[in-house]
Amino acid sequence: MANTKLKTVRLQLPVSTDDLKGLELGTIVYLDGRIFTGRESVYKKALDEGAGLPAPLGELGTVNFHCSPAASINADGSYNLGAVTATASFRFKKWLKAWFELSQCKIIIGKGGMTSDIYRNFFVPNGAIYLTTVGYGTGALLGRGIKRVVTTYWREELGLAQAIWVLDVENFGPFLVESDLNGNSLFERENAKIAPRLQAAYEGTRPATMARYGETDDKTDELI
Amino acid sequence: MIPQSLIKATADQLMAKAAIEIPDDYLSGLERMADTEQGDLSAFVIRAMLDNYKAAKEDRRAMCADTGVPRWYVKIGNEAQIEGGPIALETSLRRAVADATQDIPLRPNRVHPLWRTDHNNNCGIGAPEIDYAFHPDADWIELTTVHKGGLFGSDYRMLFPADGIDGIKRFYLDTLVSFGKRGLACQPAIIGIGLGGSKDICMTLGKQAACLRTVGSINPDPKIAALEEEFRDFGNSIGMGAMGFMGSSMVVDCHIEVGYCHTGGLPMSVHMFCLSSRRASARVYKDGRVDMRGDPNWFTDYMRRDGVDWDGATSLAAE
Numbered sequence: 001m002a003n004t005k006l007k008t009v010r011l012q013l014p015v016s017t018d019d020l021k022g023l024e025l026g027t028i029v030y031l032d033g034r035i036f037t038g039r040e041s042v043y044k045k046a047l048d049e050g051a052g053l054p055a056p057l058g059e060l061g062t063v064n065f066h067c068s069p070a071a072s073i074n075a076d077g078s079y080n081l082g083a084v085t086a087t088a089s090f091r092f093k094k095w096l097k098a099w100f101e102l103s104q105c106k107i108i109i110g111k112g113g114m115t116s117d118i119y120r121n122f123f124v125p126n127g128a129i130y131l132t133t134v135g136y137g138t139g140a141l142l143g144r145g146i147k148r149v150v151t152t153y154w155r156e157e158l159g160l161a162q163a164i165w166v167l168d169v170e171n172f173g174p175f176l177v178e179s180d181l182n183g184n185s186l187f188e189r190e191n192a193k194i195a196p197r198l199q200a201a202y203e204g205t206r207p208a209t210m211a212r213y214g215e216t217d218d219k220t221d222e223l224i
Numbered sequence: 225m226i227p228q229s230l231i232k233a234t235a236d237q238l239m240a241k242a243a244i245e246i247p248d249d250y251l252s253g254l255e256r257m258a259d260t261e262q263g264d265l266s267a268f269v270i271r272a273m274l275d276n277y278k279a280a281k282e283d284r285r286a287m288c289a290d291t292g293v294p295r296w297y298v299k300i301g302n303e304a305q306i307e308g309g310p311i312a313l314e315t316s317l318r319r320a321v322a323d324a325t326q327d328i329p330l331r332p333n334r335v336h337p338l339w340r341t342d343h344n345n346n347c348g349i350g351a352p353e354i355d356y357a358f359h360p361d362a363d364w365i366e367l368t369t370v371h372k373g374g375l376f377g378s379d380y381r382m383l384f385p386a387d388g389i390d391g392i393k394r395f396y397l398d399t400l401v402s403f404g405k406r407g408l409a410c411q412p413a414i415i416g417i418g419l420g421g422s423k424d425i426c427m428t429l430g431k432q433a434a435c436l437r438t439v440g441s442i443n444p445d446p447k448i449a450a451l452e453e454e455f456r457d458f459g460n461s462i463g464m465g466a467m468g469f470m471g472s473s474m475v476v477d478c479h480i481e482v483g484y485c486h487t488g489g490l491p492m493s494v495h496m497f498c499l500s501s502r503r504a505s506a507r508v509y510k511d512g513r514v515d516m517r518g519d520p521n522w523f524t525d526y527m528r529r530d531g532v533d534w535d536g537a538t539s540l541a542a543e
Contacts, residue, residue, distance in 0.1 A: 111407075112406040140286070
């Protein structure tokens with residue numbers, strides 16, 4: 001991995017909340033052990049439809065990756081897993097409360113993070129943190145870190161992209177610590193640093209003659 | 225007659241090249257940004273991406289697992305004859321997408337918008353999109369595939385002549401910032417801006433400006449070229465870098481394409497072609513030759529023609 005002044009740690013899975021103490025925002029993380037993918041269709045099925053988890057917690061691990069791999073099934077039923085990258089996590093917040101209760105996850109990996117409100121309300125009480133993927137799109141590097149596809153669940157109903165993929169990984173990364181155990185957000189910290197420059201960049205531009213309904217002039221707003 | 229088997233074989237090759245190999249022009253642009261980025265986090269992100277491109281080529285695996293929504297741009301020479309005609313051509317291009325999804329593999333991204341039906345092959349109603357253009361005095365066809373991400377980084381707005389350049393700048397900035405926060409747009413990106421046209425063509429022009437022009441290319445209108453440069457530098461000066469971290473790496477390049485529009489309006493679209501700016505092009509000849517091309521050469525003098533008749537005087541400019 002490239003030279004950097006940023007701190008780098010390697011975490012052995014499964015982790016306890018204690019293992020996550022002292023992880024600072026912006027630390028580079030690599031993982032070893034068991035993870036599983038799950039996104040909207042998994043949440044819908046497990047929570048909204050009440051199916052629960054398809055396997056015991058120990059088998060899935062406690063790291064939920066918001067991911068659909070670029071993968072196919074070979075004619076003999078074996079897996080052809082190429083690249084893996086995350087999908088944007090903010091869309092999944094409505095399921096988080098029930099999801100943490102069901103899955104007891106300690107780490108959620110995704111793209112773009114969530115808000116510090118969400119971290120404080122749902123992650124902190126469960127002793128969990130959020131790791132963001134890097135880029136985005138280090139799909140080939142992450143693909144290299146996958147040592148074994150353990151199994152897949154709900155492949156028929158949900159399709160390859162939305163199914164649960166249970167994966168054993170080694171030196172799997174890089175990720176960045178986006179939320180810590182106090183619920184702080186790296187993205188929000190960076191947004192705050194950029195805000196004054198942004199304000200200056202807008203000087204000399206002109207608001208549109210015809211406004212859009214609901215439009216504001218608050219440059220600290222985010223889409224999520 | 226251009227054989228259909230050659231079209232299919234070329235399409236297969238292009239699908240793999242686009243998914244796995246970052247185009248040289250984008251790579252050079254990003255390497256230049258890696259040299260100048262001062263933000264620790266933003267610089268780390270860019271270097272990780274440079275490592276990732278290398279890993280993808282070494283392993284022959286897709287550079288990003290969101291392998292986008294594969295589509296095709298086909299330019300047909302005025303004298304070209306295609307074995308089986310356009311129906312056979314479209315079948316070959318759809319098959320190439322389905323085959324690549326299984327073989328590379330790509331993520332089966334394409335689903336029905338309501339029923340979420342997934343054929344696991346990136347084909348379906350209207351997918352892959354196939355756009356056509358034509359070229360005078362030629363008997364070849366050119367195939368370009370683009371695998372652009374499909375969720376964030378594009379927007380459209382109807383501006384008016386009263387909004388002027390300052391209004392254009394505002395909407396450009398609004399789009400950069402709103403999708404740049406947290407790096408939803410996966411910047412640094414090639415920004416394509418469409419100005420004018422009817423609403424759908426405005427979107428098309430901007431998207432093609434982002435996806436079909438190479439980093440370093442300029443619009444032939446010198447005033448538009450100056451605007452492209454100004455907007456690129458402006459985008460890199462707002463304090464935001466890769467993933468929305470502090471930095472100076474937002475815009476690898478900015479391309480503007482224009483079309484004549486309604487006299488009362490100034491429609492504008494903005495598109496961001498991301499850190500996985502996947503495209504690959506080839507020209508296919510009837511004698512079996514195939515030229516892989518780094519530049520799709522989509523916007524030719526013929527494509528940007530201004531008058532009623534085509535006099536052919538500048539038809540070779542794109543060669």
